[in-house]
Amino acid sequence: MTDWYRRLTEELRAKQEYDEERDRVLKPRTEQSAPVVPVATMPKPWEGITEMAQAMGMNLGEMWKSREQEIKDARESQSSMERELHELRVLDIDRRVAELQRVVEEAKAKAQGGGDNPPTRHAKMEDAIDNLIASRLDKLLGGNEQPQLTKEDIQRIATEAVNAGKNGQTSPQQMMETFMSFISSADEAKKKMAELGGGQPGGNPYLTQAGSLRGDVLRVLLENDLAKIKLQQDYDIQQERTKHLGALAGTVKNSIEDFAAASRDEVKDHRESKSKQRQQVEANEEQGGYGVRCSECGQISTYPEMPSGTFPCQQCGAQIRLQLESPHQPSPPQRPQPPPMRPMTGLDF
Amino acid sequence: MERQAKAYIAAYCKGIPVEDFRYAAENNMDILLNLLKQVFLKPGEEKSARNKAAPYRHLVERLATTETLIRITSAVAPEHAKVLRQHTDWFSRQLRSVVRQVFDS
Numbered sequence: 001m002t003d004w005y006r007r008l009t010e011e012l013r014a015k016q017e018y019d020e021e022r023d024r025v026l027k028p029r030t031e032q033s034a035p036v037v038p039v040a041t042m043p044k045p046w047e048g049i050t051e052m053a054q055a056m057g058m059n060l061g062e063m064w065k066s067r068e069q070e071i072k073d074a075r076e077s078q079s080s081m082e083r084e085l086h087e088l089r090v091l092d093i094d095r096r097v098a099e100l101q102r103v104v105e106e107a108k109a110k111a112q113g114g115g116d117n118p119p120t121r122h123a124k125m126e127d128a129i130d131n132l133i134a135s136r137l138d139k140l141l142g143g144n145e146q147p148q149l150t151k152e153d154i155q156r157i158a159t160e161a162v163n164a165g166k167n168g169q170t171s172p173q174q175m176m177e178t179f180m181s182f183i184s185s186a187d188e189a190k191k192k193m194a195e196l197g198g199g200q201p202g203g204n205p206y207l208t209q210a211g212s213l214r215g216d217v218l219r220v221l222l223e224n225d226l227a228k229i230k231l232q233q234d235y236d237i238q239q240e241r242t243k244h245l246g247a248l249a250g251t252v253k254n255s256i257e258d259f260a261a262a263s264r265d266e267v268k269d270h271r272e273s274k275s276k277q278r279q280q281v282e283a284n285e286e287q288g289g290y291g292v293r294c295s296e297c298g299q300i301s302t303y304p305e306m307p308s309g310t311f312p313c314q315q316c317g318a319q320i321r322l323q324l325e326s327p328h329q330p331s332p333p334q335r336p337q338p339p340p341m342r343p344m345t346g347l348d349f
Numbered sequence: 350m351e352r353q354a355k356a357y358i359a360a361y362c363k364g365i366p367v368e369d370f371r372y373a374a375e376n377n378m379d380i381l382l383n384l385l386k387q388v389f390l391k392p393g394e395e396k397s398a399r400n401k402a403a404p405y406r407h408l409v410e411r412l413a414t415t416e417t418l419i420r421i422t423s424a425v426a427p428e429h430a431k432v433l434r435q436h437t438d439w440f441s442r443q444l445r446s447v448v449r450q451v452f453d454s
Contacts, residue, residue, distance in 0.1 A: 241404055248401075249353055255388065256357055260364020262387055263380045267369040270378060 090162075097162050294320055354412060355421050362426035370429055374436035381443040385450060402451050413448055415441045 053060050280291075280300055289304040294313040301314035310321050362370075373380045389398050402409070412418075415437060423430035433440045 244401070245405065252357060253360075256360040257364055259384055259388060260361045263361075263365050263373070263384055264369055266380055266383055267365075267373050267378065270376060271372065274376075 094162060097159070101159075292320065292322065294318060296320075350408060350412060351417075351421065354418075355425055358418070358422050359425035362422065362429045365429075367428045367432060371432045374432055374439050377439060379443065379446070381447050382450065385447050390450065399451060406452050409448065409451070413444050415444060418444070 050060060277300075280302075283302070289302050290306050291300045291302050292307065292313075293300045294315060296318040297313065297316040299313070299315040303311075307320075307322055310319050312318070313320050372378075389402075391398070415433075419430055419433050419437075419440075422433060
């Protein structure tokens with residue numbers, strides 16, 4: 001064998017060994033990362049957990065059963081709570097129905113208490129209201145064989161509604177709707193009573209008469225509305241006052257400069273008037289004589305001698321009749337004694 | 350209310366010099382009353398003006414006291430407040446007559 005043949009043989013052997021080694025290392029990894037993996041080759045992380053739990057003194061079967069029991073208890077508790085809630089709703093409706101029944105019974109007892117007396121206007125009015133409520137309820141309940149419902153019918157409907165709710169034929173919501181319909185019919189009655197003038201001075205006194213059960217019930221129903229109306233009225237009045245006060249404040253704010261200017265002008269006029277008066281006094285004192293204020297123009301005229309009778313005003317020409325300012329002064333007045341250095345003065349000064 | 354009154358008094362005192370104010374006080378001028386008659390109680394509108402003012406009587410009577418107004422004035426116009434303090438009788442008389450004119454006539 002030649003050398004080249006021996007080298008070729010070694011190279012081929014080395015390549016074969018390399019291929020075998022590559023297949024041995026890489027083939028298992030390729031199988032594990034394949035998209036479809038045989039179940040048998042899938043990893044099983046739970047393997048060994050049972051043995052581990054047993055080694056730790058835990059019984060997995062019992063733990064599983066206890067968890068199931070807890071879940072079952074929780075479900076029972078939830079269902080019992082729902083049942084209690086349902087019963088509570090029913091009881092609440094029972095209580096309301098009982099109140100309504102009591103009201104109706106009292107009304108019946110009161111109506112029967114009248115004995116054999118002929119029906120009064122009050123009884124007639126109550127009957128009219130009952131009939132109105134009954135007709136309204138009849139319409140809201142979808143009609144009835146009877147054309148009008150009586151008080152007994154109303155009571156019967158209420159009882160039936162409650163019983164149906166108890167037996168599960170109707171839901172509590174449906175029962176509530178029934179009673180809401182009843183209340184809305186009472187609202188209609190309230191409107192009718194307002195139209196009839198209940199509570200007004202000239203209205204029907206029977207509608208809100210003290211001691212009338214119907215009136216009491218309706219008054220209770222109306223109390224909220226009355227309180228709301230009163231609050232609304234108070235609010236409106238306050239709003240109106242605030243609005244008016246705001247408008248007034250705005251006017252004052254805009255005109256405050258004018259107010260100050262008016263006061264300033266008034267002071268100025270007063271000053272000028274005083275100054276003029278002072279000048280006139282001084283002039284009179286220099287001239288001497290009598291000063292007479294005209295009642296027409298308000299100006300002072302000076303006369304060297306005491307005028308008498310009727311004489312014309314020097315300023316405006318109006319005829320003046322002298323009237324002395326001091327009533328105790330004798331007529332004709334004595335000229336007042338002048339001070340030593342200022343001999344003359346006037347009547348007005 | 351007092352805040353508004355303070356703003357009004359400040360504006361009013363800014364418009365009238367202290368000397369004029371003092372002159373009015375010394376000469377016993379009815380500047381507030383005349384102002385009221387010019388602005389609020391205009392001839393022929395007295396009745397409606399009094400009706401409008403009636404709901405605010407408690408507010409005005411609470412605020413329109415000599416001490417309160419001098420205190421408010423001293424905060425915004427100290428010189429004018431000084432005049433008011435010197436002529437308290439005149440100012441009290443002015444206020445009384447104004448309130449009486451508005452609410453009691």
